Amino acid sequence: MSACLEKLDISGIRSFSPELNQGSVELMTPVTLILGPNGTGKTTIIESLRYVTTGQFPPGSKGAGFVHDPKIAHETEVKAQVRLRFRNTQGLASCVTRSLIATQKPKGVTVRSLDGVFQMRALNGEKAAISSKCLQLDREMVAHLGVSRAILDNVIFCHQEDSNWPLGESKQLKQKFEDIFACTRYAKALDNINSICKKNVIIPVIYAMIELIYVEFSW
Ligand SMILES: Nc1ncnc2c1ncn2[C@@H]1O[C@H](COP(=O)(O)OP(=O)(O)OP(=O)(O)O)[C@@H](O)[C@H]1O
Secondary structure, eight states: OOOEEEEEEEESBTTSOSSTTOEEEEOOSSOOOOOOSTTSSHHHHHHHHHHHHHOOOOTTTTTTTTBOOHHHHTSSEEEEEEEEEEEOTTOOEEEEEEEEEEEEETTEEEEEEOOEEEEEEOTTSOEEEEEEOHHHHHHHHHHHHTSOHHHIIIIITOOGGGTTGGGSOHHHHHHHHHHHHTHHHHHHHHHHHHHHHHHHHHHHHHHHHHHHHHHHHHO
């Protein structure tokens, strides 16, 4: 079963106010169209989906610039949160929340990521919550969405500034294709299978020889 995104809540990201549940987007099946005039937040929605699923900030931002500017909020600190409700690959209701804090310092804005939370309702209706360090959460998301990080990053939620990657330099292009199709992993897996097959042929032969020797001597 493929995973299905249902609802995105954004607060404190770019022009979305830090007040909780200020920006909510219902994600429709099979497709959601995002329309609006320039500067109304269409890119921010895709950036937030990419951030909540992969933990990646938009290109070149390192978090500052992605969080609502503390100067605009007239605060020294702004809390940001992105929450995504979705059905995982088993059809179970799941929810992932990632949070950030931006602090206005004399030299500029610094951004700190807080631990994320992943919640899932099991088939018996019980709710399980995993409070998770960012790296663990990235792995959880790949498992529950059933899509690799490279596909989330470069295909499904590819940032408009990065969307020309198929026209990039051949070395980088090769790397991208390797990441997306996991070619190296398949080659390694095939090597492993071949060597296991060889071992599995050799081992029965050795057993057969030992058995033969045993039979010879037992006479
Ligand atoms: N750090 C920030 N704090 C507050 N507002 C911000 C911040 N960064 C960007 N913005 C504002 O957020 C909005 C960004 O909107 P976004 O780029 O998502 O719009 P868009 O609908 O995709 O626009 P376009 O059609 O031009 O691509 C702009 O109005 C911008 O001024």
